[in-house]
Amino acid sequence: xxxxxxxxxxxxxxxxxxxxxxxxxxxxxxxxxxxxxxxxxxxxxxxxxxxxxxxxxxxxxxxxxxxxxxxxxxxxxxxxxxxxxxxxxxxxxxxxxxxxxxxxxxxxxxxxxxxxxxxxxxxxxxxxxxxxxxxxxxxxxxxxxxxxxxxxxxxxxxxxxxxxxxxx
Amino acid sequence: xxxxxxxxxxxxxxxxxxxxxxxxxxxxxxxxxxxxxxxxxxxxxxxxxxxxxxxxxxxxxxxxxxxxxxxxxxxxxxxxxxxxxxxxxxxxxxxxxxxxxxxxxxxxxxxxxxxxxxxxxxxxxxxxxxxxxxxxxxxxxxxxxxxxxxxxxxxxxxxxxxxxxxxxxxxxxxxxxxxxxxxxxxxxxxxxxxxxxxxxxxxxxxxxxxxxxxxxxxxxxxxxxxxxxxxxxxxxxxxxxxxxxxxxxxxxxxxxxxxxxxxxxxxxxxxxxxxxxxxxxxxxxxxxxxxxxxxxxxxxxxxxxxxxxxxxxxxxxxxxxxxxxxxxxxxxxxxxxxxxxxxxxxxxxxxxxxxxxxxxxxxxxxxxxxxxxxxxxxxxxxxxx
Numbered sequence: 001x002x003x004x005x006x007x008x009x010x011x012x013x014x015x016x017x018x019x020x021x022x023x024x025x026x027x028x029x030x031x032x033x034x035x036x037x038x039x040x041x042x043x044x045x046x047x048x049x050x051x052x053x054x055x056x057x058x059x060x061x062x063x064x065x066x067x068x069x070x071x072x073x074x075x076x077x078x079x080x081x082x083x084x085x086x087x088x089x090x091x092x093x094x095x096x097x098x099x100x101x102x103x104x105x106x107x108x109x110x111x112x113x114x115x116x117x118x119x120x121x122x123x124x125x126x127x128x129x130x131x132x133x134x135x136x137x138x139x140x141x142x143x144x145x146x147x148x149x150x151x152x153x154x155x156x157x158x159x160x161x162x163x164x165x166x167x168x
Numbered sequence: 169x170x171x172x173x174x175x176x177x178x179x180x181x182x183x184x185x186x187x188x189x190x191x192x193x194x195x196x197x198x199x200x201x202x203x204x205x206x207x208x209x210x211x212x213x214x215x216x217x218x219x220x221x222x223x224x225x226x227x228x229x230x231x232x233x234x235x236x237x238x239x240x241x242x243x244x245x246x247x248x249x250x251x252x253x254x255x256x257x258x259x260x261x262x263x264x265x266x267x268x269x270x271x272x273x274x275x276x277x278x279x280x281x282x283x284x285x286x287x288x289x290x291x292x293x294x295x296x297x298x299x300x301x302x303x304x305x306x307x308x309x310x311x312x313x314x315x316x317x318x319x320x321x322x323x324x325x326x327x328x329x330x331x332x333x334x335x336x337x338x339x340x341x342x343x344x345x346x347x348x349x350x351x352x353x354x355x356x357x358x359x360x361x362x363x364x365x366x367x368x369x370x371x372x373x374x375x376x377x378x379x380x381x382x383x384x385x386x387x388x389x390x391x392x393x394x395x396x397x398x399x400x401x402x403x404x405x406x407x408x409x410x411x412x413x414x415x416x417x418x419x420x421x422x423x424x425x426x427x428x429x430x431x432x433x434x435x436x437x438x439x440x441x442x443x444x445x446x447x448x449x450x451x452x453x454x455x456x457x458x459x460x461x462x463x464x465x466x467x468x469x470x471x472x473x474x475x476x477x478x479x480x481x482x483x484x485x486x487x488x489x490x491x492x493x494x495x496x497x498x499x500x501x502x503x504x505x506x507x508x509x510x511x512x513x514x515x516x517x518x519x520x521x522x523x524x525x526x527x528x529x530x531x532x533x534x535x536x537x538x539x540x541x542x543x544x545x546x547x548x549x550x551x552x553x
Contacts, residue, residue, distance in 0.1 A: 004367060010413075013518075013519060015425075015517050016518045016519060017514065018516040020213040020214075020514060020517050021514060023212065023213050023215055023403075024212045024213045024514065024517075025212070027211075027212040027213075027215060027216075028212050038215075039212075039215050039216060039217055040215045040216065041215075041216045041217050043220065044216070052370070111225070
Protein backbone atom coordinates (compact mmCIF):
# COMPACT_ATOMS: atom_id res chain seq x y z
CA UNK A 1 0.00 0.00 0.00
CA UNK A 2 2.81 2.39 0.91
CA UNK A 3 4.60 1.56 -2.32
CA UNK A 4 1.49 2.18 -4.39
CA UNK A 5 0.93 5.52 -2.66
CA UNK A 6 4.55 6.54 -3.25
CA UNK A 7 4.11 5.74 -6.93
CA UNK A 8 0.80 7.56 -7.24
CA UNK A 9 1.96 10.67 -5.38
CA UNK A 10 5.25 11.64 -7.03
CA UNK A 11 6.84 13.22 -3.94
CA UNK A 12 10.38 12.07 -4.84
CA UNK A 13 10.10 13.55 -8.32
CA UNK A 14 8.89 16.80 -6.77
CA UNK A 15 11.95 16.85 -4.48
CA UNK A 16 14.29 16.39 -7.44
CA UNK A 17 12.49 19.05 -9.44
CA UNK A 18 12.84 21.42 -6.49
CA UNK A 19 16.63 20.97 -6.44
CA UNK A 20 17.14 21.56 -10.16
CA UNK A 21 14.60 24.38 -10.19
CA UNK A 22 16.41 26.14 -7.36
CA UNK A 23 19.72 25.88 -9.22
CA UNK A 24 18.12 27.06 -12.45
CA UNK A 25 16.73 30.24 -10.95
CA UNK A 26 19.86 30.91 -8.90
CA UNK A 27 22.04 30.82 -12.02
CA UNK A 28 19.44 32.37 -14.36
CA UNK A 29 18.89 35.42 -12.18
CA UNK A 30 22.59 36.07 -11.65
CA UNK A 31 24.02 35.05 -15.05
CA UNK A 32 24.22 38.63 -16.24
CA UNK A 33 25.80 40.10 -13.14
CA UNK A 34 29.49 40.81 -13.14
CA UNK A 35 30.06 40.47 -9.39
CA UNK A 36 27.80 37.75 -8.04
CA UNK A 37 28.20 34.55 -10.04
CA UNK A 38 27.14 31.37 -8.27
CA UNK A 39 27.65 29.04 -11.21
CA UNK A 40 30.62 26.70 -11.22
CA UNK A 41 31.99 27.37 -14.69
CA UNK A 42 34.81 29.78 -15.49
CA UNK A 43 34.67 31.50 -18.87
CA UNK A 44 38.35 30.79 -19.42
CA UNK A 45 39.91 32.40 -22.44
CA UNK A 46 37.88 35.56 -22.12
CA UNK A 47 37.87 35.91 -18.34
CA UNK A 48 41.02 35.25 -16.25
CA UNK A 49 40.85 31.99 -14.32
CA UNK A 50 40.69 31.82 -10.54
CA UNK A 51 43.02 29.04 -9.40
CA UNK A 52 43.10 27.15 -6.13
CA UNK A 53 45.95 28.26 -3.80
CA UNK A 54 47.63 24.85 -4.05
CA UNK A 55 47.55 24.73 -7.86
CA UNK A 56 50.73 23.10 -9.19
CA UNK A 57 52.11 25.02 -12.14
CA UNK A 58 55.64 25.36 -13.51
CA UNK A 59 58.76 24.91 -11.37
CA UNK A 60 60.35 28.27 -10.50
CA UNK A 61 63.48 29.19 -8.49
CA UNK A 62 63.25 31.86 -5.86
CA UNK A 63 65.72 34.61 -4.89
CA UNK A 64 66.07 36.25 -1.48
CA UNK A 65 65.94 39.97 -0.68
CA UNK A 66 69.49 40.62 -1.87
CA UNK A 67 68.77 38.99 -5.23
CA UNK A 68 70.80 35.91 -4.30
CA UNK A 69 69.63 32.47 -5.38
CA UNK A 70 68.25 30.65 -2.35
CA UNK A 71 69.24 27.19 -3.62
CA UNK A 72 72.19 25.61 -1.76
CA UNK A 73 72.66 22.58 -4.05
CA UNK A 74 71.64 19.88 -1.58
CA UNK A 75 70.33 17.86 -4.57
CA UNK A 76 67.23 16.74 -2.63
CA UNK A 77 64.93 17.74 -5.49
CA UNK A 78 67.13 16.04 -8.06
CA UNK A 79 67.11 12.82 -6.06
CA UNK A 80 63.40 12.70 -5.29
CA UNK A 81 62.19 13.58 -8.80
CA UNK A 82 60.30 10.55 -10.20
CA UNK A 83 60.99 11.43 -13.81
CA UNK A 84 64.48 12.89 -13.26
CA UNK A 85 63.82 16.20 -14.92
CA UNK A 86 66.14 18.25 -12.69
CA UNK A 87 69.91 18.44 -13.24
CA UNK A 88 72.04 20.49 -10.85
CA UNK A 89 75.74 21.38 -10.99
CA UNK A 90 77.14 23.16 -7.96
CA UNK A 91 79.85 25.78 -7.76
CA UNK A 92 81.27 28.39 -5.37
CA UNK A 93 80.88 32.11 -5.15
CA UNK A 94 82.97 34.75 -3.36
CA UNK A 95 81.46 35.81 -0.01
CA UNK A 96 78.85 33.06 0.18
CA UNK A 97 79.22 30.27 2.72
CA UNK A 98 76.97 27.72 1.01
CA UNK A 99 77.31 26.30 -2.45
CA UNK A 100 75.55 27.96 -5.39
CA UNK A 101 74.18 26.22 -8.49
CA UNK A 102 76.08 26.98 -11.67
CA UNK A 103 73.59 24.99 -13.64
CA UNK A 104 69.95 24.14 -12.80
CA UNK A 105 68.23 22.45 -15.74
CA UNK A 106 64.54 21.61 -15.79
CA UNK A 107 63.09 19.48 -18.59
CA UNK A 108 59.43 20.44 -18.51
CA UNK A 109 58.35 18.05 -21.25
CA UNK A 110 58.84 15.09 -18.87
CA UNK A 111 57.70 16.83 -15.67
CA UNK A 112 54.57 15.36 -14.08
CA UNK A 113 53.95 18.35 -11.79
CA UNK A 114 53.89 16.21 -8.63
CA UNK A 115 55.46 18.89 -6.36
CA UNK A 116 57.81 16.36 -4.68
CA UNK A 117 60.76 18.66 -5.39
CA UNK A 118 59.12 21.55 -3.58
CA UNK A 119 58.17 19.36 -0.64
CA UNK A 120 61.68 17.92 -0.34
CA UNK A 121 63.37 21.32 -0.45
CA UNK A 122 64.60 22.27 3.03
CA UNK A 123 65.42 25.89 2.12
CA UNK A 124 62.16 26.96 0.44
CA UNK A 125 64.15 27.86 -2.63
CA UNK A 126 61.81 26.47 -5.32
CA UNK A 127 58.04 26.67 -5.81
CA UNK A 128 55.51 25.66 -8.41
CA UNK A 129 53.95 28.87 -9.68
CA UNK A 130 50.34 29.31 -10.85
CA UNK A 131 51.06 29.26 -14.54
CA UNK A 132 49.27 26.68 -16.68
CA UNK A 133 49.37 28.18 -20.19
CA UNK A 134 52.62 26.39 -20.99
CA UNK A 135 52.10 25.37 -24.62
CA UNK A 136 54.92 26.27 -26.99
CA UNK A 137 55.73 25.91 -30.66
CA UNK A 138 59.32 24.67 -30.14
CA UNK A 139 60.47 21.65 -28.22
CA UNK A 140 63.49 23.62 -27.00
CA UNK A 141 61.19 25.97 -25.15
CA UNK A 142 60.50 23.21 -22.62
CA UNK A 143 64.18 22.94 -21.63
CA UNK A 144 64.51 25.58 -18.98
CA UNK A 145 67.78 26.61 -17.37
CA UNK A 146 69.25 29.49 -15.39
CA UNK A 147 70.51 31.39 -18.42
CA UNK A 148 68.56 32.94 -21.23
CA UNK A 149 66.22 35.86 -21.52
CA UNK A 150 62.71 34.40 -21.60
CA UNK A 151 62.68 30.71 -20.86
CA UNK A 152 64.57 30.68 -17.59
CA UNK A 153 63.97 29.35 -14.11
CA UNK A 154 63.27 32.72 -12.47
CA UNK A 155 60.47 34.13 -14.59
CA UNK A 156 57.18 32.76 -15.87
CA UNK A 157 57.11 31.32 -19.35
CA UNK A 158 55.96 33.86 -21.94
CA UNK A 159 52.42 33.01 -23.07
CA UNK A 160 51.90 32.58 -26.78
CA UNK A 161 48.93 34.12 -28.49
CA UNK A 162 46.59 31.19 -28.83
CA UNK A 163 43.09 32.52 -28.22
CA UNK A 164 41.27 35.52 -29.57
CA UNK A 165 41.05 36.99 -26.10
CA UNK A 166 44.83 37.53 -26.23
CA UNK A 167 44.55 39.75 -29.28
CA UNK A 168 43.75 43.05 -27.60
CA UNK B 169 -17.87 35.31 -30.52
CA UNK B 170 -17.95 37.56 -33.56
CA UNK B 171 -20.62 37.07 -36.17
CA UNK B 172 -19.34 34.82 -38.96
CA UNK B 173 -18.25 36.78 -42.03
CA UNK B 174 -19.37 35.51 -45.42
CA UNK B 175 -16.32 34.75 -47.59
CA UNK B 176 -16.02 33.58 -51.17
CA UNK B 177 -14.13 30.35 -51.87
CA UNK B 178 -11.14 32.31 -53.17
CA UNK B 179 -11.09 34.48 -50.08
CA UNK B 180 -11.35 31.57 -47.68
CA UNK B 181 -8.61 29.61 -49.45
CA UNK B 182 -6.27 32.63 -49.45
CA UNK B 183 -7.07 33.11 -45.77
CA UNK B 184 -6.31 29.46 -45.06
CA UNK B 185 -2.93 29.78 -46.80
CA UNK B 186 -2.14 32.92 -44.80
CA UNK B 187 -3.02 31.17 -41.57
CA UNK B 188 -0.93 28.14 -42.49
CA UNK B 189 2.05 30.40 -43.17
CA UNK B 190 1.50 32.11 -39.83
CA UNK B 191 1.36 28.76 -38.04
CA UNK B 192 4.54 27.58 -39.75
CA UNK B 193 6.30 30.82 -38.85
CA UNK B 194 5.16 30.30 -35.25
CA UNK B 195 6.54 26.74 -35.28
CA UNK B 196 9.86 27.72 -36.78
CA UNK B 197 10.31 30.55 -34.32
CA UNK B 198 9.39 28.51 -31.26
CA UNK B 199 11.30 25.33 -32.13
CA UNK B 200 14.81 26.84 -32.56
CA UNK B 201 14.26 28.92 -29.44
CA UNK B 202 13.38 25.70 -27.61
CA UNK B 203 16.57 24.06 -28.84
CA UNK B 204 18.54 27.06 -27.62
CA UNK B 205 16.62 27.14 -24.34
CA UNK B 206 17.29 23.45 -23.83
CA UNK B 207 21.03 24.06 -23.77
CA UNK B 208 20.68 27.05 -21.50
CA UNK B 209 18.11 25.65 -19.06
CA UNK B 210 19.89 22.32 -18.61
CA UNK B 211 23.13 24.23 -18.13
CA UNK B 212 21.63 26.44 -15.46
CA UNK B 213 20.02 23.52 -13.70
CA UNK B 214 23.43 21.84 -13.56
CA UNK B 215 25.18 24.95 -12.20
CA UNK B 216 26.70 25.83 -15.57
CA UNK B 217 26.14 28.67 -18.03
CA UNK B 218 25.13 26.54 -20.99
CA UNK B 219 26.14 27.36 -24.55
CA UNK B 220 28.35 30.45 -24.74
CA UNK B 221 30.19 30.02 -28.03
CA UNK B 222 30.03 28.10 -31.29
CA UNK B 223 33.51 26.64 -31.60
CA UNK B 224 36.96 27.48 -30.34
CA UNK B 225 38.02 28.93 -33.68
CA UNK B 226 39.33 32.36 -34.53
CA UNK B 227 38.75 32.24 -38.27
CA UNK B 228 35.74 32.09 -40.52
CA UNK B 229 32.13 32.75 -39.74
CA UNK B 230 32.12 30.98 -36.38
CA UNK B 231 35.20 32.81 -35.19
CA UNK B 232 33.72 36.13 -36.26
CA UNK B 233 30.44 35.44 -34.46
CA UNK B 234 32.25 34.19 -31.33
CA UNK B 235 34.46 37.22 -31.15
CA UNK B 236 31.70 39.74 -31.54
CA UNK B 237 29.32 37.99 -29.19
CA UNK B 238 32.02 38.01 -26.52
CA UNK B 239 32.90 41.65 -27.11
CA UNK B 240 29.24 42.59 -26.84
CA UNK B 241 28.94 40.31 -23.83
CA UNK B 242 30.90 42.89 -21.85
CA UNK B 243 27.60 44.74 -21.76
CA UNK B 244 25.98 42.75 -18.92
CA UNK B 245 22.57 42.35 -20.51
CA UNK B 246 23.90 40.75 -23.65
CA UNK B 247 26.07 38.24 -21.90
CA UNK B 248 23.15 35.89 -21.40
CA UNK B 249 22.50 35.75 -25.13
CA UNK B 250 25.99 34.65 -26.06
CA UNK B 251 25.66 31.28 -27.71
CA UNK B 252 22.65 32.37 -29.74
CA UNK B 253 24.69 32.15 -32.99
CA UNK B 254 24.96 28.43 -32.20
CA UNK B 255 21.53 28.09 -33.83
CA UNK B 256 23.03 29.33 -37.10
CA UNK B 257 25.71 26.68 -36.73
CA UNK B 258 23.13 23.99 -36.00
CA UNK B 259 21.04 24.72 -39.07
CA UNK B 260 24.08 25.14 -41.33
CA UNK B 261 25.39 21.78 -40.13
CA UNK B 262 22.06 20.08 -40.83
CA UNK B 263 21.92 21.45 -44.36
CA UNK B 264 25.55 20.89 -45.29
CA UNK B 265 26.04 17.36 -43.96
CA UNK B 266 26.06 14.50 -46.44
CA UNK B 267 22.76 12.64 -46.66
CA UNK B 268 23.81 8.99 -46.40
CA UNK B 269 21.45 6.15 -47.33
CA UNK B 270 22.74 2.70 -46.30
CA UNK B 271 23.13 0.41 -49.31
CA UNK B 272 21.00 -2.40 -47.82
CA UNK B 273 18.28 -0.05 -46.62
CA UNK B 274 14.75 -0.08 -48.04
CA UNK B 275 15.29 3.13 -49.96
CA UNK B 276 11.77 4.42 -50.54
CA UNK B 277 10.58 3.85 -46.96
CA UNK B 278 13.90 5.08 -45.57
CA UNK B 279 13.47 8.37 -47.40
CA UNK B 280 9.76 8.72 -46.62
CA UNK B 281 9.90 8.04 -42.86
CA UNK B 282 11.30 11.41 -41.68
CA UNK B 283 8.80 13.27 -43.88
CA UNK B 284 5.96 11.25 -42.34
CA UNK B 285 7.18 12.10 -38.86
CA UNK B 286 7.50 15.79 -39.71
CA UNK B 287 4.14 16.06 -41.53
CA UNK B 288 2.27 14.34 -38.70
CA UNK B 289 3.81 16.82 -36.27
CA UNK B 290 3.03 19.94 -38.32
CA UNK B 291 -0.48 19.13 -39.58
CA UNK B 292 -1.83 19.01 -36.02
CA UNK B 293 -1.56 22.80 -35.84
CA UNK B 294 -4.46 23.06 -38.30
CA UNK B 295 -6.94 22.20 -35.55
CA UNK B 296 -5.42 24.19 -32.69
CA UNK B 297 -7.28 27.34 -31.76
CA UNK B 298 -5.02 30.00 -30.28
CA UNK B 299 -7.72 32.43 -29.37
CA UNK B 300 -11.50 32.61 -29.78
CA UNK B 301 -12.67 34.92 -32.57
CA UNK B 302 -10.28 37.08 -34.56
CA UNK B 303 -6.67 37.76 -33.63
CA UNK B 304 -6.68 40.96 -35.72
CA UNK B 305 -8.36 42.37 -38.82
CA UNK B 306 -6.36 42.49 -42.03
CA UNK B 307 -5.89 46.03 -43.45
CA UNK B 308 -8.10 47.24 -46.30
CA UNK B 309 -5.26 47.50 -48.86
CA UNK B 310 -4.49 43.77 -48.54
CA UNK B 311 -5.23 42.00 -51.86
CA UNK B 312 -8.30 39.72 -52.01
CA UNK B 313 -8.79 39.34 -48.24
CA UNK B 314 -8.51 42.99 -47.11
CA UNK B 315 -10.75 43.93 -44.19
CA UNK B 316 -11.47 40.35 -43.19
CA UNK B 317 -10.78 39.03 -39.66
CA UNK B 318 -7.68 36.86 -39.16
CA UNK B 319 -8.96 34.06 -36.96
CA UNK B 320 -7.01 32.59 -34.07
CA UNK B 321 -8.00 29.12 -35.24
CA UNK B 322 -7.16 27.80 -38.68
CA UNK B 323 -10.04 25.33 -38.84
CA UNK B 324 -12.04 25.09 -35.65
CA UNK B 325 -13.77 21.86 -36.70
CA UNK B 326 -16.32 19.94 -34.74
CA UNK B 327 -14.07 16.91 -34.24
CA UNK B 328 -10.88 18.90 -33.64
CA UNK B 329 -9.63 16.84 -30.73
CA UNK B 330 -10.24 13.57 -32.57
CA UNK B 331 -8.37 14.95 -35.58
CA UNK B 332 -5.41 15.98 -33.40
CA UNK B 333 -5.17 12.61 -31.65
CA UNK B 334 -5.52 10.73 -34.94
CA UNK B 335 -2.82 12.69 -36.73
CA UNK B 336 -0.50 12.63 -33.71
CA UNK B 337 -0.65 8.84 -33.60
CA UNK B 338 0.58 8.71 -37.21
CA UNK B 339 3.89 10.12 -35.97
CA UNK B 340 4.88 6.75 -34.54
CA UNK B 341 4.83 5.28 -38.07
CA UNK B 342 7.64 7.62 -39.02
CA UNK B 343 9.77 6.26 -36.19
CA UNK B 344 8.91 2.57 -36.68
CA UNK B 345 9.20 2.64 -40.47
CA UNK B 346 12.44 4.58 -40.38
CA UNK B 347 13.84 2.09 -37.89
CA UNK B 348 12.67 -0.89 -39.93
CA UNK B 349 13.91 0.46 -43.25
CA UNK B 350 17.39 1.20 -41.88
CA UNK B 351 18.14 -2.54 -41.95
CA UNK B 352 20.31 -2.33 -38.86
CA UNK B 353 19.84 -3.88 -35.43
CA UNK B 354 20.04 -0.83 -33.18
CA UNK B 355 17.48 1.22 -35.08
CA UNK B 356 15.22 -1.82 -35.23
CA UNK B 357 15.38 -2.33 -31.46
CA UNK B 358 14.79 1.37 -30.90
CA UNK B 359 11.84 1.36 -33.29
CA UNK B 360 10.24 -1.67 -31.67
CA UNK B 361 10.60 -0.16 -28.21
CA UNK B 362 9.18 3.09 -29.47
CA UNK B 363 6.25 1.32 -31.09
CA UNK B 364 5.36 -0.54 -27.91
CA UNK B 365 5.88 2.50 -25.72
CA UNK B 366 3.89 4.96 -27.81
CA UNK B 367 1.03 2.54 -28.39
CA UNK B 368 0.90 1.92 -24.61
CA UNK B 369 0.90 5.59 -23.77
CA UNK B 370 -1.73 6.50 -26.36
CA UNK B 371 -4.27 4.82 -24.09
CA UNK B 372 -3.78 6.90 -20.90
CA UNK B 373 -3.14 10.01 -23.02
CA UNK B 374 -6.48 9.69 -24.78
CA UNK B 375 -8.28 8.66 -21.60
CA UNK B 376 -6.85 11.64 -19.70
CA UNK B 377 -8.24 13.90 -22.43
CA UNK B 378 -11.56 12.08 -22.18
CA UNK B 379 -12.24 13.57 -18.75
CA UNK B 380 -12.26 17.17 -20.10
CA UNK B 381 -14.37 16.00 -23.03
CA UNK B 382 -16.92 14.48 -20.63
CA UNK B 383 -16.95 17.70 -18.60
CA UNK B 384 -17.37 19.93 -21.65
CA UNK B 385 -19.52 17.65 -23.77
CA UNK B 386 -17.87 18.59 -27.06
CA UNK B 387 -14.87 17.74 -29.25
CA UNK B 388 -14.52 21.20 -30.78
CA UNK B 389 -11.15 22.64 -29.74
CA UNK B 390 -12.30 26.23 -29.23
CA UNK B 391 -15.49 25.32 -27.38
CA UNK B 392 -13.67 22.76 -25.28
CA UNK B 393 -11.12 25.36 -24.18
CA UNK B 394 -13.80 27.94 -23.39
CA UNK B 395 -16.01 25.55 -21.42
CA UNK B 396 -13.11 24.17 -19.42
CA UNK B 397 -11.72 27.62 -18.66
CA UNK B 398 -14.84 29.51 -17.67
CA UNK B 399 -17.93 27.31 -17.57
CA UNK B 400 -17.12 24.14 -15.61
CA UNK B 401 -18.36 23.64 -12.09
CA UNK B 402 -15.82 24.35 -9.29
CA UNK B 403 -16.06 20.66 -8.30
CA UNK B 404 -14.05 19.79 -11.42
CA UNK B 405 -10.96 21.77 -10.37
CA UNK B 406 -9.19 18.91 -8.48
CA UNK B 407 -9.95 16.60 -11.42
CA UNK B 408 -8.31 19.07 -13.78
CA UNK B 409 -5.16 19.25 -11.62
CA UNK B 410 -4.75 15.45 -11.53
CA UNK B 411 -5.66 15.15 -15.20
CA UNK B 412 -3.05 17.76 -16.07
CA UNK B 413 -0.29 15.79 -14.31
CA UNK B 414 -1.37 12.53 -15.96
CA UNK B 415 -1.60 14.15 -19.38
CA UNK B 416 1.83 15.74 -19.00
CA UNK B 417 3.37 12.39 -18.01
CA UNK B 418 1.86 10.73 -21.08
CA UNK B 419 2.98 13.70 -23.16
CA UNK B 420 6.58 13.10 -22.14
CA UNK B 421 6.23 9.49 -23.26
CA UNK B 422 4.53 10.44 -26.53
CA UNK B 423 7.28 12.88 -27.51
CA UNK B 424 10.08 10.48 -26.46
CA UNK B 425 11.45 13.01 -23.98
CA UNK B 426 13.94 12.10 -21.35
CA UNK B 427 12.34 10.15 -18.55
CA UNK B 428 10.83 7.98 -21.29
CA UNK B 429 13.32 8.29 -24.16
CA UNK B 430 13.40 4.56 -24.89
CA UNK B 431 13.56 4.89 -28.73
CA UNK B 432 16.89 6.68 -28.59
CA UNK B 433 18.59 5.17 -25.58
CA UNK B 434 22.06 6.57 -26.21
CA UNK B 435 23.82 4.30 -23.75
CA UNK B 436 22.28 1.10 -25.11
CA UNK B 437 21.24 1.62 -28.72
CA UNK B 438 23.82 4.08 -30.17
CA UNK B 439 21.15 6.60 -31.14
CA UNK B 440 18.05 4.44 -31.42
CA UNK B 441 15.80 4.76 -34.44
CA UNK B 442 17.78 7.52 -36.15
CA UNK B 443 21.20 5.83 -35.99
CA UNK B 444 21.47 5.51 -39.77
CA UNK B 445 20.09 8.96 -40.57
CA UNK B 446 22.23 11.99 -41.23
CA UNK B 447 21.93 15.49 -42.54
CA UNK B 448 18.52 17.01 -43.09
CA UNK B 449 16.68 13.69 -42.68
CA UNK B 450 17.99 13.42 -39.16
CA UNK B 451 17.05 17.07 -38.85
CA UNK B 452 13.44 16.20 -39.68
CA UNK B 453 13.28 13.69 -36.82
CA UNK B 454 14.96 16.21 -34.54
CA UNK B 455 12.53 18.98 -35.49
CA UNK B 456 9.54 16.61 -35.30
CA UNK B 457 10.42 15.82 -31.68
CA UNK B 458 10.45 19.50 -30.79
CA UNK B 459 7.28 20.26 -32.77
CA UNK B 460 5.58 17.41 -30.93
CA UNK B 461 6.68 19.05 -27.69
CA UNK B 462 4.98 22.25 -28.82
CA UNK B 463 1.83 20.29 -29.75
CA UNK B 464 1.65 18.56 -26.36
CA UNK B 465 2.24 21.93 -24.67
CA UNK B 466 -0.57 23.43 -26.76
CA UNK B 467 -3.04 20.69 -25.77
CA UNK B 468 -2.08 20.77 -22.08
CA UNK B 469 -2.18 24.55 -22.09
CA UNK B 470 -5.54 24.70 -23.81
CA UNK B 471 -7.41 22.00 -21.91
CA UNK B 472 -5.94 22.18 -18.43
CA UNK B 473 -4.24 25.56 -18.07
CA UNK B 474 -7.11 27.58 -19.48
CA UNK B 475 -5.72 28.37 -22.93
CA UNK B 476 -6.20 32.04 -23.83
CA UNK B 477 -7.92 32.69 -20.50
CA UNK B 478 -5.53 33.75 -17.75
CA UNK B 479 -6.09 31.40 -14.80
CA UNK B 480 -5.53 27.63 -15.09
CA UNK B 481 -7.71 24.66 -14.06
CA UNK B 482 -11.08 26.36 -14.54
CA UNK B 483 -10.30 28.95 -11.84
CA UNK B 484 -10.87 31.66 -14.41
CA UNK B 485 -14.64 31.59 -13.93
CA UNK B 486 -14.18 33.50 -10.67
CA UNK B 487 -12.51 36.47 -12.40
CA UNK B 488 -14.26 36.23 -15.78
CA UNK B 489 -16.22 39.43 -15.12
CA UNK B 490 -13.08 41.55 -14.46
CA UNK B 491 -12.75 44.02 -17.38
CA UNK B 492 -9.28 43.50 -18.96
CA UNK B 493 -7.83 40.41 -17.30
CA UNK B 494 -11.08 38.49 -17.71
CA UNK B 495 -10.96 38.67 -21.48
CA UNK B 496 -9.25 35.92 -23.52
CA UNK B 497 -5.93 36.86 -25.11
CA UNK B 498 -3.64 34.79 -27.34
CA UNK B 499 -0.65 36.12 -25.36
CA UNK B 500 -1.64 34.12 -22.26
CA UNK B 501 -1.82 30.98 -24.38
CA UNK B 502 1.64 31.56 -25.86
CA UNK B 503 3.04 32.23 -22.38
CA UNK B 504 1.55 28.97 -21.15
CA UNK B 505 3.09 27.10 -24.09
CA UNK B 506 6.48 28.62 -23.28
CA UNK B 507 6.10 27.69 -19.62
CA UNK B 508 5.21 24.09 -20.50
CA UNK B 509 8.19 23.85 -22.87
CA UNK B 510 10.34 25.03 -19.97
CA UNK B 511 8.79 22.29 -17.82
CA UNK B 512 9.74 19.73 -20.48
CA UNK B 513 13.37 20.84 -20.30
CA UNK B 514 13.29 21.14 -16.50
CA UNK B 515 12.13 17.52 -16.16
CA UNK B 516 14.79 16.41 -18.61
CA UNK B 517 17.42 18.05 -16.42
CA UNK B 518 16.08 16.28 -13.33
CA UNK B 519 14.84 12.75 -13.89
CA UNK B 520 17.02 9.93 -15.27
CA UNK B 521 15.66 7.42 -17.76
CA UNK B 522 13.34 4.66 -16.52
CA UNK B 523 13.96 1.00 -17.19
CA UNK B 524 11.80 -0.44 -19.97
CA UNK B 525 9.60 -2.61 -17.72
CA UNK B 526 9.13 0.33 -15.35
CA UNK B 527 7.86 2.47 -18.22
CA UNK B 528 5.35 -0.20 -19.19
CA UNK B 529 4.33 -0.71 -15.55
CA UNK B 530 3.71 3.01 -15.09
CA UNK B 531 1.50 3.09 -18.17
CA UNK B 532 -0.56 -0.06 -17.63
CA UNK B 533 -0.65 -0.44 -13.84
CA UNK B 534 -0.97 3.14 -12.67
CA UNK B 535 -1.85 5.66 -15.37
CA UNK B 536 -4.65 3.73 -17.09
CA UNK B 537 -6.56 2.92 -13.83
CA UNK B 538 -6.02 6.52 -12.70
CA UNK B 539 -7.43 7.93 -15.92
CA UNK B 540 -10.41 5.53 -15.81
CA UNK B 541 -11.20 6.75 -12.27
CA UNK B 542 -10.84 10.32 -13.54
CA UNK B 543 -13.32 9.72 -16.35
CA UNK B 544 -15.86 8.24 -13.90
CA UNK B 545 -15.37 11.17 -11.50
CA UNK B 546 -15.79 13.60 -14.39
CA UNK B 547 -19.09 11.91 -15.21
CA UNK B 548 -20.18 12.24 -11.56
CA UNK B 549 -19.25 15.95 -11.51
CA UNK B 550 -21.12 16.51 -14.76
CA UNK B 551 -24.16 14.71 -13.34
CA UNK B 552 -24.13 16.65 -10.04
CA UNK B 553 -23.54 20.09 -11.55
